[in-house]
Amino acid sequence: MSDVFAELAWRGLIHQTTDDAHLPGWLGERPRTVYAGFDPTADSLHVGHLMALTILRRFQQAGHRPIALVGGATGMIGDPSGKSEERQLLSEDALRANVEGMQSQMRRFLDFDDPTRGAVLVNNYDWVGRFGYLEFLRDVGKHFPVNVMLAKDSVRNRLERTDSGLSYTEFSYMLLQAYDFVHLYREYDCQLQVGGSDQWGNITAGIDLARRLDGVQLHGMTCPLLTKADGTKMGKTESGALWLAAERVGPYQFYQYWINLEDADVDKCLRFFTDLDRPRIEAVVAEHLEDPSRRTGQRCLAAELTRLVHGESGLRIAQRATEIFFGAEISELTDAELVGIFTDVPSRELPRTELAGEGLAIVDALCASGLAKSKGDARRTIDQGGAYVNNRRADSIDRCLGPADLASETMMVLRAGKKRYALLRFVEP
RNA sequence: GGGGGGUUUCCCGAGCGGUCAAAGGGGUCAGACUGUAAAUCUGAUGGCAGUGCCUUCGCAGGUUCGAAUCCUGCACCCCCCA
Structure with missing residues (x-):
């Protein structure tokens, strides 16, 4: 004992x-x-x-x-x-x-x-x-x-x-x-x-x-009650509580919550929630303080918790999605690589015919993906330089998306702002 | 039961006949700076279309060329007196 x-x-x-x-x-x-x-x-x-x-x-x-x-x-x-x-x-x-x-x-x-x-x-x-x-x-x-x-x-x-x-x-x-x-x-x-x-x-x-x-x-x-350094409640996301059920909050989103945690809360959460022992946590924290920009603490925390809640496979999906999204420009992916992520980030299926001819207006694409809640909202995002297709900034409101913009066989990666992602999949009707 | 005050866009809160899609703040979103952090700064913030149209100020009517703003009724809330 x-x-x-x-x-x-x-x-x-x-x-x-x-x-x-x-x-x-x-x-x-x-x-x-x-x-x-x-x-x-x-x-x-x-x-x-x-x-x-x-x-x-x-x-x-x-x-x-x-x-x-x-x-x-x-x-x-x-x-x-x-x-x-x-x-x-x-x-x-x-x-x-x-x-x-x-x-x-x-x-x-x-x-x-x-x-x-x-x-x-x-x-x-x-x-x-x-x-x-x-x-x-x-x-x-x-x-x-x-x-x-x-x-x-x-x-x-x-x-x-x-x-x-x-x-x-x-x-x-x-x-x-x-x-x-x-x-x-x-x-x-x-x-x-x-x-x-x-x-x-x-x-x-x-x-x-x-x-x-x-x-x-x-x-x-x-x-103690679980609060963040800024006094707000821990575990609140834009859309409500950070649920443990994968149907409510997918592994990727769960993982991202912890990756985004501010520095001031990392040490505390590592001690509260992970099974890592004291020397290990102290080592991670020390490494984190040495170079906070590497987010060592957040990465460790996110990995430990995601594994605990969503299992090893959930963690793999989350990490893979993170690699893809927060890496360089996206291209040459395969559907197989994206399919695990598809259910986890906001995603929508559209008929492939949308891409034919003139193509799909980026404003409509943002709305369809759920990244923008109205066309006006989509325009604003583009205007302010916050819209990306496959991690490449789309600077024109008139931009239309065609087959060349697909990141894999059938999917396209849209992004609004720094870290809000959505996938569009174009399927045969 | 009597008297008074209130109900505004996501929230708080100005507005008290036109110039109001409606001040200001918060939140949210985007940008810059960074580290997918914090803090800070900038911009945006009803919808559809681009100098116009539509919907919004508790609900229903009314007065006006014109109302969130005035009148009537209804609903809900608060306060004071009994």
Whole structure:
């Protein structure tokens, strides 16, 4: 058993614990069971879940047993922590689909098959859903002093806002999560809960409840919230969250997100997310600082994460696409080389006849590819010198594209600006 | 229930009868500089056509040669008094 506490600490993943002094020893004694909760708001995980997931992963690697709790029940209510408004309630069907989607992705991070420390996936709907209202009030609610609940940051912040209230339902959220902890303690001897720093109140609520109900002392640990150096949220793209599902964010796009990360965040992300050990990360960071323009850190980070999320084949596609797009002028490629990329960057198929005669006006090509949202937008881009065909700048609005502009047998590479790419494929009707 | 204020283009926010597709800021996009970074600077930012047309200022009507701007009704939001 390796010292997971020290490992997490140097990685900067420990924000607060219930017992800094004794937790390291407690974890070193024997394998423990640790859980983190995931809110099933969508059918895919995103980068926001990555912290908790990789923390569970590190616990497992250190010899402990992780439990991933999917909030099928609590997801119906919505955690008010860190939220400014009440969440839209999800239907049971939607929740079920979301839970299934998330479960399948977790397999990439956690080993569910190991006989001794195999991860366990639980859905709190399985026990919360069976609770009767009166029964819950009597067995659980009774142990929650309202004045303590009101003192929690998550509740106070919401009550202090004049423009949004806090419904009774949301107010009750922490009871459910608290009970989850007790349940997992009873069923799996789970004595440690981890979560983001905004979960502190919910975690301690569970610890209090366990003490009152079962007379045991459970533990909690939070990690810092994932933000970028400029204060904005990590993992936000133009089109929304950076999803882990390949159908939502392809390997190339995922890879590119990390390549584009600013220097100030690279070190932190390497430590947070990658499996690389300390000497390795320190070496990469040192190399990066020596010559930041080579983006050593970003490259390493992007490769590690893309491999983790999309596998070796996904990484190859992403790197190949990057080589092609960010290399020199594009020509003499084959369809075979482009086909893997085709599904990953915005792409469109057009009839080959478009290229005949006068050819396809570049303005129309940009619109068709999705790089421009209107003809005016396309004109603007060209006017300002931001339009490229096969990485060669197209400086005239009147430019028309013909068969000679194909990069491979049937495909053409369009680009708007420095790094927005799209492929057009011309097919026989 | 009574009184007052509001609803503007992606967001915030000016505009209060024509010169308004609508100031300013944010965001976004493009360019320069770089390193597919950050910061900075420049330009663009309803649609279609190129000195014109169409659609937009909560919704529906109305007054005007002409309205985002005035009137009427409706909807939603906020504030004060009960």
